[in-house]
Amino acid sequence: MASGEIETNRMKVLEKVEGFEERRNTLLFGSRKFPVGGSNVPAETVVFFPGDVQNFEKILKHHEANQKWKEWTFESTICTLQQRFPHAQIVMVTPFRRVDETFSCYDNFMEMDILGSPVSIECHHAWEHLRLLLQNAWKSIGEEQAPNSMVEAGTIGDILTESSLTLIGFSKGCTVLNQLMYELEDACSNKAVLAFIRRIEALYWLDGGHVGTIPTYVTDDNVLREISKLKATFYVHVTPYQVKDEGRPHIGEEHLQFISKLMQYGADIKSTLHFRDESRSLKKHFEVIKLF
Incomplete structure (x- = not known):
């Protein structure tokens, strides 16, 4: 369950929400527009994993090295996503830890270095x-949005599994999507997890990248064959900042393998290279959040 709830800029911050075996992450829930005459239970849930540098406004605007990127705070990103998906419930899963309030570390989803x-x-x-x-985040805040029948029946935590799911990773956040893909086949043996996975309608990789030795994009054929069985649309949006990095040429190569192999295996995949003819730019890297 969540150990604390904070209201900020029309969104809810759920601190230390419990997941698997007492692992905890802080989640942000955006406000949501309800369709006229429609249900207040979301038809779609959009889950976003942020990248390096991104942080809460109160931290980022005072960070000596990163304050120039204050346009890309958690709060502003939530607002951007709400505009992109106006009737969806936006959920941001923040990293388990951040080094120097800069480097995002998703240790609760995979084994990571310092x-x-x-x-x-x-x-x-x-x-x-x-x-x-x-599930636990919704139990903490969902009663105010859920029908009384669900509250009384104790099924409030099932709401998010009843809505369709869209998963989005940006930059370092794409490592979470990759790990989910690596674990897909084994995860499907769990009935509850399989039902959850079947709700996924779309996955977005937004200019993924990291400096480690594990591939930036999934290239293993066995894993990709399994991924292609998902009844979901795959979207990949990149910029020269990642795929044309001369110091890390493998990113561009892995990106092309990921796309071509998924197409080969029959997946519904769409790829876009933004700022194609422009030089590498961290500013343009962040702007993909608004362009996808």
Whole structure:
């Protein structure tokens, strides 16, 4: 369950929400527009995993090295996503830890090094952790939005599994999507997790990248064959900042393998290269959040 709830800028911050085996992450729930005459239970839930540098406004605007990127706070990103998905419930899963309030580390989803680059693709129960995070977060705040019948029946935590799911990773946040893909086949043996996975309609990789040795994009054929069985649409949005990095040429190569192999295996995948003819730019890297 969540150990604390804070209201900020029309969104809820749920601190230390419990997931798998007492792992905890802080989640942000955006406000939501309700369709006229429609149900107040969301038809769609959008889950976003932020990247390095991104942080709460109160931290980012005072950070000596990163304050120039204050346009990309957690709060502003939630607002951008709400505009992109006006009737969806936006949920941001923040990193378990941040080094120097800069480097995002998703240790609760995979094994990572000190600066948050993945060091293993072995099973870390990432799907079960995500499912329980969302379920327990909704139990904490959902009663005010749910029908009385669900509250009385004690099924409030099932709301998020009744809505469709869209998963989005930005930059370092894409490591979580990758880990979920590596664990997909094993996770489907769990009936509760399988039901959760079947709700996924779309996955977005937004300019993924990290400095570790684990591939930036999934390239293993066995894993990709399994991924292609998902009844979901895959979206990949990149910029030259990542895929044209001369110091990390493998990112561009892995990106192309990921796309071409998924197409080969029959997946519904759409890829976009933004700022194609422009030089590498961290500013343009962040702007993909608004462009996808």
